[in-house]
Amino acid sequence: MLKEIRPAIFVLLALTLITGLLYPLAMTAVAGLVFPAQAEGSLITRNGEVIGSALIGQEFKDDRYFHGRPSATSTADPNDATKTVAAPYNAANSAGSNLGPTSKALADRVKEDVDKLKAENPAQAVPVDLVTTSASGLDPDISPEAALFQVPRVAKARGISEDRVRALVASTTEGRLIGLLGEPRVNVLALNLALDAAKPQ
Amino acid sequence: MTVIGWFQILLYCAVVVALAKPLGWYMTRVFNGERTFLSPVLRPVESAIYWIGGVDERREQHWLTYTIAMLLFHVGGFLIIYGVMRLQAVLPFNPAGQSAVAEDLSFNTAISFLTNTNWQNYGGESTVSYLVQMLGLTHQNFLSAATGIVLAMALIRGFSRASARTVGNFWVDVTRCTLYVLLPLCIVYTLFLVSQGIPQTLGPYVEATTLEGAKQTIAVGPVASQVAIKMLGTNGGGFFNANAAHPFENPTALSNFIQMLSIFTLGAALTNVFGRMVGNQRQGWAILAAMGVLFIAGVAITYWAEANGSSTLNALGLTGGNMEGKEVRFGIVASSLFAVITTAASCGAVNAMHDSFTALGGMIPLINMQLGEIIVGGVGAGLYGMLLFVVLAIFVAGLMVGRTPEYVGKKIEAREVKMAMLAILVLPLMYLGWTAVAVVLPSAVASMANAGPHGFTEVLYAFTSATANNGSAFAGLTGNTFFYNLTLASSMFVGRFFMIIPAMAIAGSLAEKKSIPPSAGTLPTTGGLFVGLVVGVILIIGGLTFFPALALGPIVEHLAMTAGTVF
Numbered sequence: 001m002l003k004e005i006r007p008a009i010f011v012l013l014a015l016t017l018i019t020g021l022l023y024p025l026a027m028t029a030v031a032g033l034v035f036p037a038q039a040e041g042s043l044i045t046r047n048g049e050v051i052g053s054a055l056i057g058q059e060f061k062d063d064r065y066f067h068g069r070p071s072a073t074s075t076a077d078p079n080d081a082t083k084t085v086a087a088p089y090n091a092a093n094s095a096g097s098n099l100g101p102t103s104k105a106l107a108d109r110v111k112e113d114v115d116k117l118k119a120e121n122p123a124q125a126v127p128v129d130l131v132t133t134s135a136s137g138l139d140p141d142i143s144p145e146a147a148l149f150q151v152p153r154v155a156k157a158r159g160i161s162e163d164r165v166r167a168l169v170a171s172t173t174e175g176r177l178i179g180l181l182g183e184p185r186v187n188v189l190a191l192n193l194a195l196d197a198a199k200p201q
Numbered sequence: 202m203t204v205i206g207w208f209q210i211l212l213y214c215a216v217v218v219a220l221a222k223p224l225g226w227y228m229t230r231v232f233n234g235e236r237t238f239l240s241p242v243l244r245p246v247e248s249a250i251y252w253i254g255g256v257d258e259r260r261e262q263h264w265l266t267y268t269i270a271m272l273l274f275h276v277g278g279f280l281i282i283y284g285v286m287r288l289q290a291v292l293p294f295n296p297a298g299q300s301a302v303a304e305d306l307s308f309n310t311a312i313s314f315l316t317n318t319n320w321q322n323y324g325g326e327s328t329v330s331y332l333v334q335m336l337g338l339t340h341q342n343f344l345s346a347a348t349g350i351v352l353a354m355a356l357i358r359g360f361s362r363a364s365a366r367t368v369g370n371f372w373v374d375v376t377r378c379t380l381y382v383l384l385p386l387c388i389v390y391t392l393f394l395v396s397q398g399i400p401q402t403l404g405p406y407v408e409a410t411t412l413e414g415a416k417q418t419i420a421v422g423p424v425a426s427q428v429a430i431k432m433l434g435t436n437g438g439g440f441f442n443a444n445a446a447h448p449f450e451n452p453t454a455l456s457n458f459i460q461m462l463s464i465f466t467l468g469a470a471l472t473n474v475f476g477r478m479v480g481n482q483r484q485g486w487a488i489l490a491a492m493g494v495l496f497i498a499g500v501a502i503t504y505w506a507e508a509n510g511s512s513t514l515n516a517l518g519l520t521g522g523n524m525e526g527k528e529v530r531f532g533i534v535a536s537s538l539f540a541v542i543t544t545a546a547s548c549g550a551v552n553a554m555h556d557s558f559t560a561l562g563g564m565i566p567l568i569n570m571q572l573g574e575i576i577v578g579g580v581g582a583g584l585y586g587m588l589l590f591v592v593l594a595i596f597v598a599g600l601m602v603g604r605t606p607e608y609v610g611k612k613i614e615a616r617e618v619k620m621a622m623l624a625i626l627v628l629p630l631m632y633l634g635w636t637a638v639a640v641v642l643p644s645a646v647a648s649m650a651n652a653g654p655h656g657f658t659e660v661l662y663a664f665t666s667a668t669a670n671n672g673s674a675f676a677g678l679t680g681n682t683f684f685y686n687l688t689l690a691s692s693m694f695v696g697r698f699f700m701i702i703p704a705m706a707i708a709g710s711l712a713e714k715k716s717i718p719p720s721a722g723t724l725p726t727t728g729g730l731f732v733g734l735v736v737g738v739i740l741i742i743g744g745l746t747f748f749p750a751l752a753l754g755p756i757v758e759h760l761a762m763t764a765g766t767v768f
Contacts, residue, residue, distance in 0.1 A: 004266065007254035007372045008273035012344075014250045015379055016281060020340030023384065024426040027391045031401035031425065034392065041400040041407055041421045041449065050409045053419055055398050055448040058411040065412065069529070091419040092406060093327050094443035096526045096554035098677030100563075100655035101511035102758055104767040106525060114517050128514075128521040134528050135446030135536075135554045141529040143521075180208055182454020183532035192412055 044189070052189055057140040059089040060192065063157035066142070066150050068188040069129055070113065072097035073137035089138060097133045117149070124149050141185035144173050154195070168194050202508045206534035210500055213458070213538065214493070217465045217577075221489065222482075224466060225473025231381045232354050232374065232474070234258075243380045250376050261367035264709025267355055268702060270371035271348060275315055278344055282311040282337040286329065295330035296405035297420075302328060309686040314338055316697035317345035317579055319431070319438025319549055319672040320689060322681040326420035326441050331403060338438060339427045343387075346434025347378040349581030352701055353471055356585045359708030360609050361478040363716035368708050382467070383433060390429040390463065398452035399425040424449055432463040435579040437549030437672040445539070445552040446528055457535055457552060464548045468577040471584045479609040483727040488587055491735040492576045496545055499565045499576070504537040506562035512762055526557030537562065540673075544569035547579030549672025556650070556659065556675035560762055563675070564755035567662055570669040571747045572739055573628055573700075579670060585704045587735075589621040592707070594731075594738040596621075598724050608726060610716040617710060620703035627699040629746045631668040631692045636661045636750065638688070645684050650677025653768030654761065658754035663689060668696035 031039040042054040052058050057068045073095050075087035087093075099106035113131040127146040147169045155162040172191040176182050230237055251258050262270065285292065286307040290300050302310070306322055313320040314337070323329060329337075351374035358368045395401050400421040407419040424440045428450055431438060441447040451457050469489060476485025509515075510523040522533040531539070536553035543550050544566035555563050569576060575587040591608065596618045599606025606613040639645040639660045649656035659675040666673055667689040674680070680689060725731065761768075 004270045004273055007256050008270065008277055009254075011250055011254035011256065011372050011376060012274055012277040012281075014253060015344060015376065016336070016340050018246075019343040019379065019384070019430075020336040023387070024335040024339055024423045027388065027426040028401050028403055028423055031392065031395040035395045038395050038398050039401045039425075040404065041402070041419060042398050042452075043407060043409070050407060052409045052411055052417060053407070053449075055452050056417075056419055057448070058409075058413075058417055059415060060413060062413055089417065091417055093324060094420075094441050094447045095324075096443065096446070096557060096676070098554055098556035098650050098675070099525065100556060100651045100658075100675075100677075100758070101513060101523070101559045102653055102655055102762050102767050103651050106557075107513045107767050110514055110519075110525075111517055114519070126519060128510075128519045128524045129529050131519065132514075132523075132525040132527075135526045135552065135557075136441075136443035136448060136528065138443070138448055139528050139530075140448055143529055176205070177454045180205065180212065181458050182530055182535065185529045189412070196412070 044193070054187065054189065055140055056091050057089055057138045058189060060188065063153055065192045065195070066147060066154060066188050068142060069139050070131065070133045071137040072133040091138055094136045094138055096135045096137060121149055121152055140187050140189060142188055144169065144184050144186055147173070147186040147191065158195070160198070164198070165195070168198060202504055203534070206504065209534055210504070210538055213461060214497070216462055217469050218489070220462070220466050221469040221473045224470035225477060225485070228382060228470055229474050229477045231377050234373070234377070237381060239381055239385055247376055247380055251372070254372060256370070256372040258370065258373045261370050263366060264355065264368050264705050264712070267368055267371045268705045271352070271701070274344070274348070274371070274375065278315050278341055279311050282314055282341055283307050285333050285337045286310060289330040289333050292330070292332050294332035294335070294403060296403075297330065299328060299330045305683050305686040306681055309690045312690040312693050313672065314341040314436070314438060315345060316670050316693045317349055317434070317436055317547060317582065318667060318670040318693045318697070319436045320667055320674065320680070320693065321438055321442070321444070321672070322686060322689070324442035325439055326422070331422050334427055334440060335423055339430060342427065342430040342434050342436040342438065343379055343383055344375070346430065346436060346580050347375045347383060349579050350378050350382070350467070350471070351375050351581070352705065353581035353584040356588060356704055356708040357475050357478050359711035360475075360611060361480070362712045363714065365712040368712055383430065386433055387426070387429040390433065391425045393459065394425040394428055394456060397456040398449070399428060399456070400449055401425040421449070431550060432460045432548065433467060435464055435468065435546045435548040437543065439550065445550045446554065451552055454530060454535070457531055457539070460550070461539055461542050464542050464546045464550070465577050467580045468546055468583045471581065475584060481727065484609055487727045487732055488591070491732045492587065494732065494736050495572070495739065496541065496576045499541045499545065499569060500538055503541050503562045503565040504534060506559045507533050507537045509559070511559050512765065513767060516765070523557070523559050523562070526554030528552065540566050541569065543673055544671055545574065545576035545578070547574045547582055547670045549666065551673050554676060555662070555673055556677045560755040560759035563658070564751060566673065567658070567665060567751070567755065568743070568747070570665045570671050571632070572743045573625065574669050574671065575739065582670065582700070586700065589624050589704065590739050591735055592617050592621040593625070593742070594735045595724070595726070597738055598734055602722075604722055607717060607723060610718070611711050611714050612717065617707050620707045624700045624703040625742065628668050628696060631695050632661070632664040633747070633750060635664045635688050635692055639664070642684065644682070648679040648682060648685060650679070651768070654754050654758040655768065658758065661750055661754050664692050667692035670697050
């Protein structure tokens with residue numbers, strides 16, 4: 001057994017250095033050279049200012065913008081560090097709601113959201129992803145149905161035609177990979193940037 | 202359920218099976234010490250490690266020495282993780298200024314990563330520095346995975362050798378596994394992940410001003426290099442709190458598909474290694490087939506349950522299944538499939554929140570873990586877990602025909618069966634025992650996030666996941682309390698080592714036996730009858746052990762849900 005103590009120290013240290021420092025640091029250097037934009041977090045800048053990441057959802061409340069999914073992320077309560085308060089799309093503390101299928105809190109929350117959305121657009125069925133929180137609380141996407149659902153509101157708030165907004169949704173929609181993998185989706189930030197960029201008629 | 206959904210599932214299964222053979226061929230060469238195409242680069246590094254460690258690579262070890270070496274290796278690993286977590290505030294690579302992690306949480310995390318569980322009582326981006334992520338967690342992701350693989354190799358050698366005193370050299374196996382198998386795969390894999398959008402940077406968290414003018418702090422870091430080994434090594438501990446649901450850990454449909462593949466590839470390939478080393482690849486395919494039957498059944502149930510959704514929400518006129526706690530880019534099918542894969546293997550990464558799954562959809566992951574994660578399983582751990590069930594199945598078959606059971610030329614006798622039973626029984630002792638304690642302690646009950654039977658399932662899931670070294674969670678449960686930090690750590694420890702030590706004892710005792718040629722009375726172990734027998738034994742033992750606990754949790758919750766009850 002004593003004979004095993006030397007390798008237990010030195011083989012461990014050697015493998016620790018290789019896998020725990022050399023490997024991640026070398027990969028950081030290579031990734032920064034080969035895929036610099038992705039390695040930094042796929043950041044989007046406008047007028048020289050970082051406005052977010054293409055992959056991370058952000059909160060939209062204004063009627064002029066498409067809204068993302070509800071988010072269950074939180075942050076430490078500024079008044080009491082032992083508690084947390086709701087902070088949607090907090091990209092420094094990803095989390096889901098973790099409410100189960102028989103949770104009254106979940107049923108009440110969804111009902112309230114469904115009622116609100118029905119009032120906004122009575123013509124269409126409420127898409128399920130618009131009233132359910134995502135797993136990360138940072139879902140950048142909504143389903144194409146959820147985007148189309150919001151078209152009348154956005155068009156009215158911006159004073160542009162619904163057809164124009166619908167065309168923007170269509171051009172931002174991403175399909176399944178090779179027609180098979182994943183789900184069709186619309187990146188909310190990309191869609192809203194396209195909206196802002198679209199010239200008024 | 203949709204046709205396109207099932208096509209995704211079938212494509213996945215096809216690729217896993219297709220990769221098993223070439224990877225199995227390569228791994229067999231590595232563990233037999235033969236030259237590979239990477240030898241010109243890696244051989245000098247390998248020799249240097251043996252030199253500083255004083256390892257004689259030609260000297261093999263008795264199973265007991267092999268096990269002791271493995272345990273000593275873990276003592277050092279524990280000290281490294283615990284040390285960097287406690288000292289992170291004064292160490293470099295800490296741009297977010299994280300303060301020292303508490304003693305009980307550091308202890309829990311160290312045990313968690315050591316045992317390949319990777320239970321996350323810590324929230325990655327909000328608790329630990331980049332140095333902890335790299336030197337503490339990434340490093341142990343490699344080594345705990347390598348440990349699992351080499352222990353499976355030792356057991357395989359037990360079956361394949363005859364009249365031998367030794368089962369290999371732990372230091373050689375663990376070094377070769379890390380250098381020749383895990384590291385090269387991870388280097389390629391990391392670059393692929395970065396190309397998909399996973400960050401790999403040492404820079405500070407990004408401050409953004411959103412379109413609506415709000416401030417958003419975006420956590421980044423050396424994510425891709427950790428995610429690569431987290432998946433390949435079936436570790437599952439996320440860089441971020443939300444794990445593979447976080448868009449930075451799993452940004453696209455393609456990254457998701459490859460991540461699912463990488464959970465199963467090495468484990469599935471090990472069945473092929475087993476077949477090759479015992480001299481008949483069909484022995485390996487038979488084991489993979491038994492795993493496949495259980496896997497497809499699990500996927501079908503979870504997919505069906507999630508696609509049907511919760512009747513509470515459906516009553517509000519919503520269609521499209523249960524999307525609470527799921528990401529749009531994965532949808533129902535890729536989330537359900539991921540959940541079954543991650544619990545069939547001992548990965549525990551999640552791309553959707555299992556706590557928000559429907560009662561039956563969330564029950565399958567629970568069952569997968571309670572069966573001991575033998576469906577492909579953790580790298581290595583899955584194979585030795587499955588071989589324990591094979592020993593039992595062979596024993597049962599032997600009782601039926603009144604002959605001494607034998608498997609791949611080895612007589613299975615009292616010692617092997619006793620050890621297999623010990624390993625199999627210790628798991629329910631931990632997860633049922635601690636759950637029983639937790640539900641009568643008011644302070645432990647207070648950690649539940651959901652009321653009613655779902656709260657019970659949260660606790661049962663936690664101890665099951667810890668014991669099975671999975672690491673996924675019904676994450677509503679507040680696990681970062683003194684009680685859970687210690688009890689979960691004990692479950693992880695017992696679940697890992699009290700399975701490994703009996704498995705190693707079996708390896709040693711089998712290696713010493715003579716190999717006997719098959720006779721007319723030998724049960725063929727490559728056909729459908731054998732596969733059916735193994736699946737039957739797994740389900741009967743599993744069913745008898747944990748059905749009562751499931752009845753109190755997910756089953757009663759499902760009935761409550763269909764009756765429209767909420768808690």
